[in-house]
Amino acid sequence: MKNPIYVGIVEDQVLFREGLKAILGTWPEVEVVFESPDGYSVVDKLSNCTTRPHVLLVDLSLPPLGQTEFSGIQVTQAVIQAYPDIRILILSVHDDENFIAQLIENGAHGYLVKDCDPGEVHEAILAVCDKGSYINQRTLKALQNNLGRGTKTKSLAFSPIQLTRREEEILGLICRQLTTDEIAEKLFISSKTVNGHRINLLQKTGSRNTAGLVVYAIKNKIVHVF
Amino acid sequence: MKNPIYVGIVEDQVLFREGLKAILGTWPEVEVVFESPDGYSVVDKLSNCTTRPHVLLVDLSLPPLGQTEFSGIQVTQAVIQAYPDIRILILSVHDDENFIAQLIENGAHGYLVKDCDPGEVHEAILAVCDKGSYINQRTLKALQNNLGRGTKTKSLAFSPIQLTRREEEILGLICRQLTTDEIAEKLFISSKTVNGHRINLLQKTGSRNTAGLVVYAIKNKIVHVF
DNA sequence: TTAAAAACAGGTACTTCTATCCGTTTTTAT
């Protein structure tokens, strides 16, 4: 087996990491030469690594609190800047189109959801080495649906989000554990309206659900915990 | 109209406060002699108040972040300790039995949900003056269902809650915006189990929903925002 | 004063969460 593909694994969970290694180990043309439990030390570790990987398999299952995408993007950007030759394959539980599109736009060469079968991982590794990238149906769809929103996505990631007064008010009430109906009752408006503000809040803050909204609110001092 | 009933209103929302005053004003035997936008300054304000109210109508729609019941309890206790003669009628959007029971146990003389009709407010005001308390069907049910859990309720309110390792882990993942199914997948357990832990977390932290869980987690440094 | 933004409201479909049952297995502490 000449010209093996050197693969690096970035995954915080030991069990899953070892499982991945075991699976990759069954493929003769693949060799795991690097692993890291987190994304932040990856660049450092790569610098004094005996055999530099061709492909980096990066698990993004646990982004830091309050930001669904930023850390993944940061790691991707950092690695690509330092080692432009390394191909980056993202492995994530998140199936959000925005998320996927943002990662690809920021330099990742492929995106796999975590419950894909080993065959797809194999295929993806070969593809990023051979063709430079691996775009499956899911990723393609995400990119298409986010094509027009290039600027929107960017401004969302880097500029401080501006919430309206009403949105902040409702966000505060959400943090105080009021339901949509209760908020509507308290503000003398329809619950449909509250629902609308809720959706806008999720969109503006880039949250997936209520938990994300609360973290955002606290982080940005829209509500005060202490 | 001799022997009017002097009533005080504690309500942060101007519109609702004025509306209440207007409604109470139509009852000849009732006179509003005191109002306050928040519960914390109530005791102070009562001390230099020309006509001391017989009944205090306290709105608890907006408890401080992360605690559904404590502030209401604190205000109730403070007023009762300083002015044992004053009858306290709680007015709240919360229909939780635990919440109601805790307030009554801590000295409130009556509990009304905010969407009750004016007639019930009238009835309640007369009742707390006449009989000393006003217990409606809802309140009675709440008290009965919480009768056996007296100690449980108390320990929940005053002792720091002890979460298990697994519970903290799952709480962390909730804060990171993972859904129950995603958490189950990540931890290699059934979503039913995650659901169980979720319910226990709500119960232990005294939260009403996910928002409460996140606030609790941040407040108690189970996750770190910054 | 005119256009844009914000707030409002209704409908519909689907997903996730909340709540109660019930039970088993594993871990921990006495």
Place this chain on the structure above:
DNA sequence: ATAAAAACGGATAGAAGTACCTGTTTTTAA
């Protein structure tokens, strides 16, 4: 070794949240 606590899992039901669509009215700013 035994009991208690923790973790696990299944079924079911209903409440709340998420995500679209469609509009109108009010506010704000150019």
